[in-house]
Each structure stands twice: as structure tokens, then as C-alpha cells.
Amino acid sequence: MRAIINGKVYTMAGKVIEGGTILIEAGKIKAVGANLPLPHGTEIIDANHKHVMPGIVDAHTHIGIFEQGIGFEGADGNEMTNPATPHLRALDGINPMDPAFKGAVAGGITCLTVAPGSANVIGGTAVAIKTWGKLVDDMVVRDPIGLKIAFGENPKRVYSSQKKTPSTRMAVASILRENLVAARNYMEKMERAKEDEEKAPDRDLKLEVLVRVLKKEIPLRAHAHRADDITTAIRIAEEFDVDICIEHCTEGHLIADFLGEKKVAAMVGPTLGTRPKIELVNTSFSTPGILFRAGVKVALVSDHPVFPVEQLPIQAALVHKAGLPEEETLKAITINPAEIMGIHHRVGSIEPGKDADIIILNGHPFDWRTKVEKTLIDGEIVYER
């Protein structure tokens, strides 16, 4: 048994608890509250009235598959040899020894999505992992959490330079539809074969993944910046009656009411950084606030290595300054991404039964002087300043 005491606890599931205690047992949160009795022999971590919050969750990164500081050898996120590779799994490309993971725990980020890149229309499955460990299989919280797809400039730039389809937005949409149709055909054949085993099609790993999308076991995670691309993504999701969430959602504020009405979640970012592409010119810190007011669930993302994951709190502070309320901004880096990733029963808030992924900071997370003092994952201190 371990306890964090004297914390200003932002549980993200109710009011801030002053002088709060969090009891941790076997890596899980056992209890949280003020004046909790401590069982005899409890190991104490005294927060000295500092800020305590759930570990930060980043819903969209490429840590470990675009490794820091090395070139080709560590570049494993974009299989630019075929625009439809649903059978690829981010899990198989992650190197837990990527130094970026050290940056993540030092920045208080304890859980994140690793997704394939956006070169392909269908890139492969994304995985939710903790940021601490040597063996990726042991770090997994949920796999897969969704199928990465991409719209807009990236797929058409990559494949037009190879003189292949897609070289236009029309073809991007068409490739996605074709693959979903092929998967539906496969699914129907499987159904028919239930009565007659002779009719069963050969097992096909590509179509198998898309069937999981069609059955709504996992959502499409659509990389889309421009409003027209976001709209196309939602159009296709509705045609096939599948779940979808929008990654980047850079021009989401231009169609906020539409997105609110469609109830799609948005993973906005990276908002820090330059705008090197046409589809990024309307990048704005006010997008998350506008989306929130339109009823959209928002998470903030670093897109590491596009922007370093440990700087997510800076992005959050600027988004808050541009109009997203403080509590909503904190939710956008904790419980909201956890919900979008389908792992909110494990992470994203300090509540009994959840994983003890907790950070202690020497000030408010949006204050420029604030540093993470301790990071706990599954109840273990994995970083200490």
C-alpha cells in the first residue's frame, strides 16, 4: 500500500480536493478523498500541497515508430508502398527504447496513442500504450483502438510522386470506399459460409481488420485538416455506418455546428509549430474552444515527433487562453482522450479502480514555471525530479 498525501488533487471527476489523499494498492487507485485513514505501514509520498493530477494522455502520437535522433533505421510509421495497408499494426513498429519516452514521463504524459502515419489512405491500426517499459507488449492498454485513415494532402502527395493512385482527393475517398466494400463482401461471404463451410473465403488479414470497423468494434481515426476533408470523412463513415473520430481537425472551427450535430470527437493539434502546408493555414488555438461550445468532445494532441510530446501542456495553456475553459482544457489532455481511445475505465481521471497513473507538479500545469516533480505509472514512480 502506498499513499500520496497533502495533494491539491485534480481528480478530473469532480471538485478539486484540497489536502487530498490517494491510496494506491497493486498499481490501482484504491481510494481518493480528504482525511482518508491510512492503513498501518502505508508508504507515504507527501505532495506538500502541490498539484496532483491524473497522468496526461495524448491521443495521437508516433512515438517509437518515428524514433528521435536516428534516420531511416528508426522510421517505421509510413509504409509508402501501398495506399491501403489496414493489416499493418503500429504495435509492430514501436521501439520502447526511443528516447522520446523519457521525455514523455518527464513531461507527465503517462499514456498515449501510437498510430501509423498519414501517408496511406488506410495506414493500419493504432494502439494505446503506457509510456514506461522495455517491452511494448507489456505497455499495451488496448490494441487496436482504431484504424488510421488519412485524407487531404499527405496521401495524394506521396502517391502522385510515385505516379500512382491516389493523386487527387477524389481517389483518396474512392480507395477508402473500395476497401470498405471489399470488406463488406468478405463479411457477407463469411456469414453465408456459416451454413456451408465450403463457401468460406480464404482468411484475409487486410479485410479482417476492416470487418472490425464495419462491426463497430473499432472506429476509423481519420487524419483530416481541411473542412472539406473532414466532411468527406464523415460522409463516408455515414455511408458505411461506422464509427469515426477526427485527428487534427485543423479547420474544425469553420464547420463547428456540423461537427457538433454529428457528435464526432476531435483530436486537435499540433497547434504549436509552423504551418508548412496549405491545409494548415487556418490552424488556430481557438479551434478547441469553438468546437467545445458546439458540443464536440475535444482532445489535444502533440502528434509527436511533429511537436515534442512533453510540450503538450504549453499547447493546452494557449488553447485555454484562446477560449477553452480551464476545466475543459484539463479534460482535453486527460479524460477526453481516454474516452476517445476507449480506455477511460483504466486512465484519464483519479478514481477508485483506475490505474494509478498520477503526476505531482510544483504548480498549476498551465503555469510557465511549473515542472513535473513525480510521475507514477501503475503506482510506480517512473520519474522523479
Next chain:
Amino acid sequence: MSAKKMLAIINAEIHTIAQKEPIQGSILVEDGKIAAVGQVEIPAEADIIDAAGASVYPGFIDPHTHLGVSEQGMGWEGRDYNEITDPVTSQLRALDAINPMEDGFREAREAGITTVMVAPGSANILGGSTAVLKTGGGQLHQRVIKENAGMKAALGENPKRVYSGQKRIPSTRMGSAALLREALVNAQNYMHKIKRAGDDPEKMPPRDLKNEALIPVLKKEVPLRMHAHRADDIATAIRIAREFDIDMTLEHASEAHLILDRVVESGFSAIVGPSMGTPGKIETQNKTLEAVKILSEAGVTVALTTDHPVLDIYQLLHAAAAVVRETGMDEYQVLRLITINAARILGVDNRVGSIEVGKDADLVIFRGHPFDYLSTVMYTIIDGDIVYPPEA
């Protein structure tokens, strides 16, 4: 019936490897097999080698080489181990490309290495089947112990470097894993069709050599021999082996010690090396001789390799010596790495790897300690015949 061909090695210090302490005495060889070891009555008709002052070891084994498929002292003409035109070439067989005249085999015999595994290279996700053979003593077909000792597979930098250069899959680790899974699923589909066809030739799928070559893997008759250096690649290899319930050996395994628990739990053996060359790639930066000790002490069956021609085949003994010198590992345990452990990993320990009655008479007689750079091999014997020195 002709009289049995007999050879007796007398007055020897015999390191059987079956046990730690050497035996003083003789080894009697009949028709290429070990007939007796120890205090043996020597038949009058036996040829005699007096090994007084010398030591006898089982012939050494390198379980991962490209001998004869990547020929020394030649360019393109002798390079036959990487078919870099298709990342899945399970239908290829190393045996079809081995040139037994390659000088490396002579150097192996000279160094007391009597058994090697020859594998396709690591450019392809599935490179083809590997073969185990003696380094001398007859024509190629007579030397073969196992025509198919497992299917060579590869993850990490090599396949993605080769095929990204051709703008083909795999150009990422994700792509490599996906191709491997796909090939295994295709073979499962093929197997399923054959099973479903039963006795009905109409329903039998056309014979497919690519898929056929993977059936022994799926049936666990042979392992995937998986080239993997980095810990994440080893983890991916183990993940896929579990998904398909297949056997695997970890070849190179440069970072296996960094994920020791998972490797131990997998039950897979590790063929470590070449540990002495320069780490020329990102994925080999963490290679260390310490890994040999760490893995061995954790219960993993470990063998050493030169990866010839990456290191010259005779350096197998230098590598073993370096393990003792750098890690303090017990000498006997290190001798096991290049004898019985290698034999087990190759599935040929019923034939080679120790000096025991019934096994092949593959023996090496040393003047001096085998790890001593200055020691000399007096004789190398394969199947009871002296193969070194050649004039003997």
C-alpha cells in the same frame, strides 16, 4: 561383408562435453560412429592415432553461417544467398546454392569446425529453408545432416532497407510484420484447402511451393530461424510466433538481454553473434558479449555464431575465447555453446555435439587449449575420416 573400418585415438585427454571433467583414455571409432570411449580394448585391425599430450573435443558447430552460399574471394558469381527480388521467398532452399568447394569449408575443417548450418541471408522476410551439413568428408549430399533445418526469416533493418530502396513493401517494421503474418495465413489457407479436399482430387488446390515450404513451420516440425537484433524486433518475432503457435530460434539476438524475461518465457533459443565485429548498424549498437552470459544464466539455450562471412568461420573459437575472457563465464559452459547447445538448436544432437557412443565420429584433436590462439589442430575427423590435415 567387408570388415569394419576402425580408428582408435589413444592416450587422449577426452573432453566429451557430455560431462564437465575430461576422461583419460581412448576413443574407438567404427564405421564413422563412436563405438567406445574411455578404457577401451583396442582391436588389432584398428588404425591408431596416438594423442599423447593432446586433447580431443567433439567437432565444433556454428549454427548460423552462409558458407558456400556467399563464397569467399568472389564477387557476384559466388553471391547466392539473398534473392532480393521478392520479400517472401519461402520456396528457396539454401541447399540449392551451396558450393562445397568454397574455401571457407577448408578453413572450417582446419579450425576444427565440423558441422554448420547454412542459411539464406536476411534481406527477405522469409528467405528460404536452411540446411545443416558437415564441413567435409564426401560430396555435398553425403555431408547433409538435415536438408531442412528451419525457415530463415528476418525482421529489422535489412529487409526494410532492401525493399524501401525498391519502393516496395516492407519499408517499415510494421510492413515486415504484416508480410510475415500474411505469408503464414496464406499457408494456413492452403493447408486448410488440402485438408478440406481430403481424397477428392477435384478440390485439391494446385501445388504451391511457397505455401508448401511453410507447412512444416505451421506444424512445428521446423522452427522459423528469425534474424532479429533489436529488442523490439525480438518482441515482434515472439508476438507473431505466439499468434501462430510456431517454434522459433532467435538469430543474432543482439538485444535479447534487454528483454530477458520475455525471451526466457518464450522458451526460444538464441544464436548470439557475430559479437566481435564492429557494430555497423543502428540495430547492433547494443551488442555485447555479456549477453551470452546473461542469457545463459537465465536458462536460455545459447549458441555462438560467426555469421560467416561476416566474421571468418575460424573465429568461432576466438569468439568463444572472448566470452570467457570478457564475461568470466565458465570455460566448460562456453565449450557447450559451440558444441552440444548448437547441436540442440539445430535439432541434430542425436548425431553431433558431444563424444558419446553412437554419435558421429566428428572429433578434433588439439595441441594446446582450443581457445589459445597459438594452439594447433593436429587432426579434424568427420564421420571417422581424417579431413584435416588434408595429406593425412
